[in-house]
Amino acid sequence: MSDDGLIHLASVSAGYGRTTVLHDVTLSIDATAFTGIVGPSGAGKTTLLRVLLGLIEPSSGTRTTAPGLRVAYVPQLETVDWKFPVTVFECVLMARTEHRFWPWPSAQERKAVAAVLERLGIGDLADRHIRELSGGQQQRMFLARALLREPQVLLLDEPTSGVDINTRHDVLHLLGDLHDDGMGIVLTTHDLNGMATHLPHLVCVNGHIVAEGAPRDVIVPRVLEETFGARLEVLQHLGMPIVVDTSHPMREPIER
Secondary structure, eight states: OOTTEEEEEEEEEEEETTEEEEEEEEEEEETTOEEEEEOOTTSSHHHHHHHHHTSSOOSEEEEEEOTTOOEEEEOOGGGSOTTSSOBHHHHHHGGGOTTOSSSSOOHHHHHHHHHHHHHTTOGGGTTSBGGGSOHHHHHHHHHHHHHTTOOSEEEEESTTTTSOHHHHHHHHHHHHHHHHTTOEEEEEESOHHHHHHHOSEEEEESSSEEEEEOHHHHSSHHHHHHHHSSOOEEEEETTEEEEEOTTSTTOOBOOO
């Protein structure tokens, strides 16, 4: 790895049981990463994220991390039990329960939770039950929980899934602010056009890495056809690539 490298995968194959989902993946995540992993459902995006996290061991190849690396993870909102009886404060605090001697939070922990909630603009929601939050507020709560771990790199699984366009842009701008503060960020997504607008680096995945690089270099018809299995047209708007579905009579921009 380079001096600022955080995670490096070298010729990694991985999957579940006897089923290999990812084949021969080589990928480096450094301290400056602001990377979107894009691809269709079943392409291995979440598996790749779990390999980067260390939750799945490669069946071949190697995963190397920087010494003492601090990683935090934000799951898909759809996987959360929103009926679980906890408040926003209690949910965020769970990030600090692993090595606590006493069952109740210290004054320092309470202060840290309050500070991260304020940083993300939801300080006034600390005592609200998690089921009462909007989609954008839910995403901010899990971001707060992740940030309480003071990570060097933040990994997010579909953080813009299931939210409206305004919330999606809000979340991506917030991630951009965290990146500007020096945090490496990697996220999975179906949203090609949103990622082209907000992220400087994309990785196209379909069982293997099809291509990686700046949006203008990877959002091209050849790469998209290999990634998504369909011929997609790419237009240019204000210097940014826009993907359109040519099978639609209006040729509308698509989200994948």
